[in-house]
Amino acid sequence: MSLSEQIRQYLPLLRRYARALTGSQSHGDAIVRMTLEAIVAAPNEFSSHYGTRVSLYRYFHRIWSSANLPDIDLDMEEDPYVRDAHRRLSIATSSGRQVLLLNALEGFTLSETAMIMDCARDDVEMWLRETIAEVDRESRTSVLIIEDEPLIAMELERIVTSLGHHVSGIATTLSDAVTAFARSDASLVLADIQLADGSSGIDAVQEILAIAPVPIVFITAYPEQLLTGSRTEPSFLIAKPFHENSVRAAISQSLYFDTLLAA
CATH class of the missing domain: 1.20.140.160 (PhyR, sigma-like (SL) domain)
Structure with missing residues (x-):
């Protein structure tokens, strides 16, 4: 080779x-x-x-x-x-x-x-x-989880709360995600790529970002398929199956830049 x-x-x-x-x-x-x-x-x-x-x-x-x-x-x-x-x-x-x-x-x-x-x-x-x-001393925030697999959503909720953050809601479709975000105080979004009704987590995030410029962490079983260079792509990406420390690292790093660049 x-x-x-x-x-x-x-x-x-x-x-x-x-x-x-x-x-x-x-x-x-x-x-x-x-x-x-x-x-x-x-x-x-x-x-x-x-x-x-x-x-x-x-x-x-x-x-x-x-x-x-x-x-x-x-x-x-x-x-x-x-x-x-x-x-x-x-x-x-x-x-x-x-x-x-x-x-x-x-x-x-x-x-x-x-x-x-x-x-x-x-x-x-x-x-x-x-x-x-x-990271454990960092300020806490409110997190919206967009994930259509109940067990994965529950695990993400457990990890997020164990890190001291608040889960503002869990959405399973594009429309639910946008509505949940608009009604919440979420300042961070964890988003799956493929959602329950066949809608796209990427499209959901684009609509959310039109409401407020919050940091986004994408979650997918196929990260290499998302990093093709052919479209706007995420800065923070977790691969499934994930470990608690990978979620910790992605959340912390996204909030780190969001805080410093907003200063």
Whole structure:
């Protein structure tokens, strides 16, 4: 199998991670593109010593760490993408949050995470403990769950409430979701992709965002099918079956960017 074929199978997952790391589809994809361009320009520098996926994320982190843009006056910058990119870089995700995303969202072991971040495993363990404690101290919010599978909805409700958040409602269809959101104080939405009546969770979210610009976390059994580059895609995406820490990481990271970018 060629290097390009090896990398291609992991590209949707890397794009998911990059978006969660930056809080932005456009900026996350830009860093991924820079990573691929660097590999194409110097393929001999890409080593699969740690396994292709770990090595790809390790290379991505090298690019991410060096992706510094020159200082600009954000008040004078007219391009909204440039303003957003600089602001996101100015609140770059901490090492602890990178560890939480790599471990909980991407499923890497702590040893693999240490390889990706090029640091000691002891540091990874310390950062993870500190970040989980930080997440547990975060301000609480109200969450709308859009999920048509009762058992999954119940599990999400359990996780959300165990993290100290309030569930404002559970909806199973597009129309129910929009109505429930309009009547609630929800400031975060967890949304499945396929809903009970065949309607789309993505369409439901688009209508919700027309009401209020709240952070969204999508949940799907097939994340790679959603990350095609052919449409507006989510910045925060959980794969089914999910673990409690993956939900914790996605909720925390989405609220982290929502709070800082609104400041």
